[in-house]
């Protein structure tokens with residue numbers, strides 16, 4: 001089964017060919033998206049049968065990812081586990097809770113979904129190099145996939161504002177790494193000035209092909225959740241790409257006639273970097289950028305989210321909502337999911353859990369809801385030295401202390 005694809009402007013509807021190298025509409029300057037043709041007439045039963053016969057990875061859904069088969073660059077991304085977490089559900093205050101653990105992707109975050117497709121597209125277009133601005137996970141992922149494809153990778157990161165694990169990965173995979181004092185938003189502006197370069201392909205989430213990879217999150221959740229049961233999805237929001245991608249995935253399932261009622265999507269931001277959440281909470285239709293975003297959740301420390309229009313549509317059309325959570329609440333949620341369930345996530349990911357907890361507390365989400373939190377990245381990305389210096393590390397002197405007694409006391 002094969003679907004034709006075009007690029008289309010999300011504002012004025014102008015169409016472009018799927019092999020045009022273009023990031024913004026030439027007529028109105030707005031974002032583009034990939035549109036698949038003929039979904040509503042497709043034999044969706046046949047499609048689902050074919051999916052179920054394949055390995056559980058992103059490329060299981062290859063019919064809905066309109067790329068030539070010869071250019072595919074894959075490290076076995078996608079196919080991440082969905083955990084049912086009952087102890088965490090009680091802590092959060094909902095009837096049932098699931099965690100979609102995107103930290104299980106090859107470089108430890110959901111960015112690998114988008115990069116597998118984005119770097120494949122770079123290969124298909126005959127590019128020599130790929131570039132991105134990044135708060136860390138995009139650069140880790142792009143560098144790995146560029147290496148897997150034999151392409152050069154160039155990365156702009158905010159100087160001193162990127163988690164050590166992510167910087168380590170980016171450099172290890174061999175990317176040429178530039179640290180910019182002016183922060184992420186300026187780094188992205190700089191990268192976008194290269195939009196008409198022949199050799200370099202831009203792989204920030206303004207690139208519509210990345211969203212094509214990331215939308216597979218919705219296909220997997222659809223297969224993993226019992227779709228008889230209604231659920232909501234909570235997603236941490238930075239540049240607004242992932243929540244937009246999830247909604248695109250669900251919309252395609254609806255257009256295929258596979259799904260009747262897609263879930264409500266909740267976008268969660270950190271209090272110090274919440275332009276998107278503020279827009280939703282106050283019912284505004286335009287985003288007011290933030291000059292100096294600040295939060296310990298560095299992956300979502302973004303003041304001017306480029307995909308906000310797509311994300312606004314995702315939240316409104318799905319009848320979802322948004323929340324902003326404090327850094328304290330984020331750290332608390334990070335500890336809770338790790339200590340109660342054995343799942344290690346980075347701070348930005350924990351925001352999705354803190355967000356559901358807050359929405360329930362404020363009565364904006366029903367206690368009887370079934371919720372899925374998207375844990376976007378793994379804990380090892382962003383080790384927290386304060387935590388190590390803090391609590392349950394007990395240093396003892398063998399001569400004076402009786403270790404067996406200490407252990408007895410701990411067990412209680």
Ligand SMILES: *Cc1c(COP(=O)(O)O)cnc(C)c1O
Pocket residue numbers: 109110111137138205236237238239240241242243299300346348349376377
């Ligand atoms: C990129 C990222 C986000 C934010 O996703 P956007 O698409 O920028 O909204 C959240 N969590 C982690 C771990 C990320 O790497």
Ligand SMILES: [Zn+2]
Pocket residue numbers: 009010011012013014025026027028029030
């Ligand atoms: Zn346009």
